[in-house]
Amino acid sequence: MKVQIDSKLCQGHGRCYDLAPDLFGEDDEGYATLTPLTADGNVPDGREGDTRLAAANCPESAVLVFEEAVNDRR
Amino acid sequence: MSSQTVVVVGSSVGGVRTAQALRREGHVGRIVLVGEESTEPYDKPPLSKQYLAGEWALDRLALLTPEAIAAADLELRLGVAAVRLDVAASQVVLADGAVLDYDHVVIATGAVARPSPWQAGSGVHVIRTLADVDGLRADLAAGGPVVVVGGGVIGAEAAATIRTLGHEVTVVDPLATPLARLVGPEVGRPLEELHRRRGVDTRFGVGVEGIDGSAGNLTVRLTDGAVLTAATVLVGIGAVPNDAWLADSGLLIDNGVVCDRYCRAVDSDHVWAVGDVARWQDPRYPAEVRVEHWTNAVEQGAAVAHNIVHAEDLQPYSPLEYVWSDQYDWKLQIVGHASRGGRFEVVGDLSADPAKAAVLYADDDGLLTGVVAVNWPKPLVTGRRALNAGATDFEEFVAQIRALFAKVSAPAAP
Numbered sequence: 001m002k003v004q005i006d007s008k009l010c011q012g013h014g015r016c017y018d019l020a021p022d023l024f025g026e027d028d029e030g031y032a033t034l035t036p037l038t039a040d041g042n043v044p045d046g047r048e049g050d051t052r053l054a055a056a057n058c059p060e061s062a063v064l065v066f067e068e069a070v071n072d073r074r
Numbered sequence: 075m076s077s078q079t080v081v082v083v084g085s086s087v088g089g090v091r092t093a094q095a096l097r098r099e100g101h102v103g104r105i106v107l108v109g110e111e112s113t114e115p116y117d118k119p120p121l122s123k124q125y126l127a128g129e130w131a132l133d134r135l136a137l138l139t140p141e142a143i144a145a146a147d148l149e150l151r152l153g154v155a156a157v158r159l160d161v162a163a164s165q166v167v168l169a170d171g172a173v174l175d176y177d178h179v180v181i182a183t184g185a186v187a188r189p190s191p192w193q194a195g196s197g198v199h200v201i202r203t204l205a206d207v208d209g210l211r212a213d214l215a216a217g218g219p220v221v222v223v224g225g226g227v228i229g230a231e232a233a234a235t236i237r238t239l240g241h242e243v244t245v246v247d248p249l250a251t252p253l254a255r256l257v258g259p260e261v262g263r264p265l266e267e268l269h270r271r272r273g274v275d276t277r278f279g280v281g282v283e284g285i286d287g288s289a290g291n292l293t294v295r296l297t298d299g300a301v302l303t304a305a306t307v308l309v310g311i312g313a314v315p316n317d318a319w320l321a322d323s324g325l326l327i328d329n330g331v332v333c334d335r336y337c338r339a340v341d342s343d344h345v346w347a348v349g350d351v352a353r354w355q356d357p358r359y360p361a362e363v364r365v366e367h368w369t370n371a372v373e374q375g376a377a378v379a380h381n382i383v384h385a386e387d388l389q390p391y392s393p394l395e396y397v398w399s400d401q402y403d404w405k406l407q408i409v410g411h412a413s414r415g416g417r418f419e420v421v422g423d424l425s426a427d428p429a430k431a432a433v434l435y436a437d438d439d440g441l442l443t444g445v446v447a448v449n450w451p452k453p454l455v456t457g458r459r460a461l462n463a464g465a466t467d468f469e470e471f472v473a474q475i476r477a478l479f480a481k482v483s484a485p486a487a488p
C-alpha cells in the first residue's frame with residue numbers, strides 16, 4: 001500500500017497525525033506531513049488499517065491511499 | 075458469528091465510514107449499505123463550498139473509490155430507501171419491496187434541511203443534498219440578487235460562496251452575529267465584518283416575516299419593516315433528523331434515535347445509530363446529545379463498528395466536539411466549547427486581512443474549554459490534545475499559544 005499527503009488539500013484538521021502519529025506528522029503551522037516511516041510513500045507492512053483509518057477521517061480527502069491488492073485487508 | 079450480516083442504512087459519510095470501519099475492526103460477514111439517493115455516496119461539506127462555487131465536479135465529492143469498495147467488500151444498494159424497520163423480525167424493508175435480514179443494523183439516515191416556513195411560488199431553496207444544490211445553482215445561473223435566511227454555518231458559508239460568484243447577497247438572521255450557536259461576538263463580529271468587506275449586506279438581529287413571489291421576482295419582508303427583493307432565496311435554518319421512517323419501529327425516537335452510551339438504541343441490542351440522526355448518552359452530559367458535525371459522524375461510526383465487532387469490550391462514545399467552516403479566505407476551526415459570555419483570550423488579529431488568530435476559552439475554574447482558530451491550525455490541534463488530556467491550566471495554555479504565535483507571526487504567504 002502507498003500513501004501521500006496532498007498538501008494543496010490539507011487544511012490542518014490534524015486528524016491523521018492524531019490517529020496515527022508515527023505515520024503522519026505536522027509542520028510548524030499544523031499542516032500534515034509524512035514521517036520517516038512513510039517518507040518514501042510506502043506504508044509499513046501491517047499498518048494498512050491505520051493508514052485507512054487516517055484517510056477515512058480526513059475531511060478534505062487529503063490522505064491519498066493507493067491500495068495495491070484487495071487481499072491485504074486488515 | 076462469521077456469517078453475521080450488518081445492514082447500514084444511509085450512504086453518506088456516517089454510513090460509509092461505519093461500513094469501512096466494520097471491516098477494519100475485523101467483521102467477516104456481509105456488509106450491506108442501503109442509500110436512498112442513486113448517486114454514488116458523496117460528501118456534504120463541499121456542497122456549500124467548492125461544489126456550489128462550481129470549482130469541483132461531482133467526482134471530487136466521492137466518499138468511496140471502487141478500490142475502497144472492493145477492499146472493504148461492501149454490497150451497495152443505492153437508489154432505494156429503507157421504509158420500515160422490523161425490530162422483532164430483525165429485518166429492514168426497502169421501498170422496492172425487498173427485505174433484508176440483519177444481525178445488526180446501523181441507522182445512518184442523517185438529517186434533512188429544516189423546510190422553509192415561508193411559502194413562495196418558487197425560487198426558495200435549502201441546501202442538504204446534491205439535488206438541492208443543483209436546483210439552487212440552476213436558479214443562480216439566471217443571475218440577480220440573493221437573500222440568505224440564516225447566518226449559521228450553512229447560511230454564512232453559502233452567502234460567502236454566492237457572493238464570490240458575483241451576486242448581490244443579503245444575509246438575514248434574528249441572532250446578533252453569525253455562527254451564534256457556536257461562537258460569541260468575539261468571533262462573530264469580525265466574521266460579519268469580513269462579509270461586509272466582501273460586499274455582503276448583513277442584517278443580524280432581524281427576522282423574516284414572509285416571502286412572496288416566485289423565482290426571479292421574490293420579496294422578503296423583514297421584522298423591522300424592511301422589504302428586500304431577490305431573484306433567489308436560500309433558507310438555512312437548521313436540520314431535522316431523518317427518523318420518520320422509524321415511526322412504527324417501536325424504537326424510542328425523540329429528535330433522533332435515542333441511544334445508550336454505546337450508541338445502541340435503548341430498545342434493542344442489535345440496532346445502532348451514527349451521525350446526525352443519533353441522539354446518544356455521552357457519559358459527560360446529563361442528557362442525550364445529537365451532533366451535526368462531520369468528524370462526529372466518522373468517529374461515531376468507528377465507535378459503533380468497534381462495539382458491534384467486539385461485543386465483549388463495549389466502549390462508551392464520548393468525542394471532543396470539532397467543526398470547521400470555510401468562508402472567503404477564512405478557514406475557521408472550532409474544538410471543544412467556545413463558551414459565550416465566559417472568559418476568553420485572543421491571540422493574533424481576527425480583523426487583519428488575511429486573518430490569522432486563535433481565540434482560547436476558559437471555564438470558571440481556570441481550565442481550558444475550547445479553541446477557535448482562523449487560518450492557523452496549530453493552536454487548534456494543540457488545544458485538541460490538551461482537551462483530550464484534560465484539566466489544562468488556561469494561563470499556561472495561553473502562554474504556550476502566544477509563544478507559538480511569536481514564532482510564526484510573519485504574515486501568512488498568500
Ligand SMILES: Cc1cc2nc3c(=O)[nH]c(=O)nc-3n(C[C@H](O)[C@H](O)[C@H](O)COP(=O)(O)OP(=O)(O)OC[C@H]3O[C@@H](n4cnc5c(N)ncnc54)[C@H](O)[C@@H]3O)c2cc1C
Pocket residue numbers: 083084085086087088089108109110111118119120121122154155156157182183184185186201202203228316319348349350351365366367368369371396397398399400
Ligand atoms: C451543505 C453542508 C455543509 C456542511 N459543512 C460542514 C463543515 O464544513 N464541517 C462540518 O463539520 N460539518 C459540515 N456539515 C455537516 C456534515 O456534513 C454532517 O454532519 C454529515 O453529513 C452527517 O453525516 P450522516 O451520514 O450522519 O448524515 P447525512 O449526511 O445526512 O446522510 C444521510 C444519508 O442517508 C440517506 N437516507 C436518508 N433516509 C434514508 C432512508 N430511509 N433509506 C436509505 N437512505 C436514507 C440520505 O440520502 C443520505 O445519503 C455540512 C453539512 C451540509 C449539508
